[in-house]
Amino acid sequence: MPSEDRGKSAQFVPIQFVFRNKLTKDDRLQMAFDALVLSQLLGRNVSLGKIIHGDDHATLKVRTGARTTESARTLVTSKGLAAEVRKRLEKVAALLSNSEPPDLVLNRHCAECEFQARCRKIAVEKDDISLLASMSAMERQVLRSKGIFTVTQLSYTFRPRRRPKRMRDKREKYHHSLKALAIREKKIHIVGSPELKIEGTPVYLDVEGLPDRDFYYLIGVRIGHGDSAIQHSLWADTVEDEGKIWRE
Numbered sequence: 001m002p003s004e005d006r007g008k009s010a011q012f013v014p015i016q017f018v019f020r021n022k023l024t025k026d027d028r029l030q031m032a033f034d035a036l037v038l039s040q041l042l043g044r045n046v047s048l049g050k051i052i053h054g055d056d057h058a059t060l061k062v063r064t065g066a067r068t069t070e071s072a073r074t075l076v077t078s079k080g081l082a083a084e085v086r087k088r089l090e091k092v093a094a095l096l097s098n099s100e101p102p103d104l105v106l107n108r109h110c111a112e113c114e115f116q117a118r119c120r121k122i123a124v125e126k127d128d129i130s131l132l133a134s135m136s137a138m139e140r141q142v143l144r145s146k147g148i149f150t151v152t153q154l155s156y157t158f159r160p161r162r163r164p165k166r167m168r169d170k171r172e173k174y175h176h177s178l179k180a181l182a183i184r185e186k187k188i189h190i191v192g193s194p195e196l197k198i199e200g201t202p203v204y205l206d207v208e209g210l211p212d213r214d215f216y217y218l219i220g221v222r223i224g225h226g227d228s229a230i231q232h233s234l235w236a237d238t239v240e241d242e243g244k245i246w247r248e
């Protein structure tokens with residue numbers, strides 16, 4: 001971008017194209033990373049980036065805060081995106097400099113990684129507790145500090161306890177150890193005594209769509225009628241049709 005002030009050099013602005021309509025924090029971090037790389041390469045400030053995204057080619061300006069010092073071209077980051085990117089780069093550098101591979105952990109990013117099948121195979125062979133997808137990183141860390149590294153080990157820690165009267169009306173907490181026990185015994189365990197009382201006509205509703213576009217193209221309705229059921233499937237081929245199927 002040419003400078004509006006005479007005597008000042010032009011400003012470099014990295015531009016990204018993203019097909020999604022809704023941007024995430026990761027998209028902004030990717031832009032901040034590009035700005036940091038460009039800032040280091042050129043030895044000058046790159047504080048602005050643009051993301052063009054979605055069906056309407058909307059433009060979002062991202063203030064990255066990336067800049068370099070004029071003397072030694074040392075990378076300096078301000079608070080915000082650039083600081084977050086630098087923290088992550090430091091973690092990546094620490095992993096790359098370590099001769100030992102990082103701890104095996106399956107998480108929600110596995111679907112984007114080329115080593116997903118390899119890591120899952122190793123996790124299954126080791127019976128690693130990260131196979132329990134609902135467990136957080138903090139919970140795994142606590143268990144490992146106690147010497148529990150496998151699903152089988154965790155399964156032996158479950159102890160059913162009688163709930164006090166004051167807690168009986170409250171929802172039972174989720175027990176990872178009970179899930180591990182169910183996997184080891186290949187059984188389904190039910191906590192408490194659940195009761196299902198359905199009065200009137202049961203109606204089951206299922207809506208499918210593209211959240212990124214706020215477009216819902218299928219409404220499935222199943223209405224119970226004695227031992228049988230009536231099924232309705234309402235389809236929308238276009239955004240204009242969506243309002244029609246909701247009204248129907």
